[in-house]
Amino acid sequence: MADLDHSSEDNSSVDSREESSQDTKLEFSEDEEVLVILMYNLVGERWSLIAGRIPGRTAEEIEKYWTSRYSTSE
Known part of the structure; x- marks a missing residue:
């Protein structure tokens, strides 16, 4: 049972790192x-x-940054 609790804690810390x-x-x-x-x-x-x-x-970060900052609607 302790293993189950430990693995769920690991998942939540990974999720918060991904979000940040x-x-x-x-x-x-x-x-x-x-x-x-x-x-x-x-x-x-x-x-x-x-x-x-x-x-x-x-490259993906650069493209996402550029399109969010400087992309114009046609």
């Missing part, structure tokens, strides 16, 4: 923001190239 990491994904520093804008102007929507210049960021 998803919330912070779109928090970019001013330097990162400037770099994303400059790189976008140079290479366009080549998110993997842009992410390669920002340590710890993925």
Whole structure:
């Protein structure tokens, strides 16, 4: 029975870490923001190239950030 309680505690801590990491994904520093804008102007929507210049960021994070911040409705 102690094993069951322990495993449920592990799951809740994992869930809270996942939620907090998803919330912070779109928090970019001013330097990162400037770099994303400059790189976008140079290479366009080549998110993997842009992410390669920002340590710890993925192409998906960069694209999600860009579309949430700078995407315009057509």
